[in-house]
Amino acid sequence: MTSKKNHPSVQQFKDFVKKHPKLIQEVRKGNKDWQEVFEDWYLLGENDMIWQQYKDEQSNETKEKDETSKADFMNQLFTAVKKMDMNTVNHHLTNVSSTISTLQGLFDQFGSKGSGQNSSTSSQHPFSFRKD
Incomplete structure (x- = not known):
């Protein structure tokens, strides 16, 4: 069977979404759709201020607490x-x-x-x- 390879930008977008899990919640709630998110990401870039609200802050705090406890x-x-x-x-x-x-x-x-x-x-x- 042939495996379908994604365009490099699609793979980069997938990695970006993994870093910003709150985007998934927004799409599931119906507030945004994937096409809109992809276009914003493609046009604005990964480092735009709009993406800060979608970062998972709890995981960073949890990591810091784990490192402190260790x-x-x-x-x-x-x-x-x-x-x-x-x-x-x-x-x-x-x-x-x-x-x-x-x-x-x-x-x-x-x-x-x-x-x-x-x-x-x-x-x-x-x-x-x-x-x-």
Whole structure:
């Protein structure tokens, strides 16, 4: 199948509309039609003052709030790392490591008993046949 390629100006207009989502709302409300918007965009250009009212200001505010909250989180994280006593952290890591080693030893001990019995029984008689 052949794909229909848009004229470059149409693609630029689509990108422009994505940057100005309130234009979509105006067209859907019936206040404007796409032809009128396209002609204004083509004649006035993308940087005209008429388009400022159609920019999505909420998304910019939301982005700024997200960036601020990320910066606050990073500051809190760095502050918490600075306040940590490395000797205490090392002590806790050593305790966790020894606990894990003990658990692994227990699993190996109990696991080898169970698997040893199963493997010895299964290797002697893998199939149960009876003589007639």
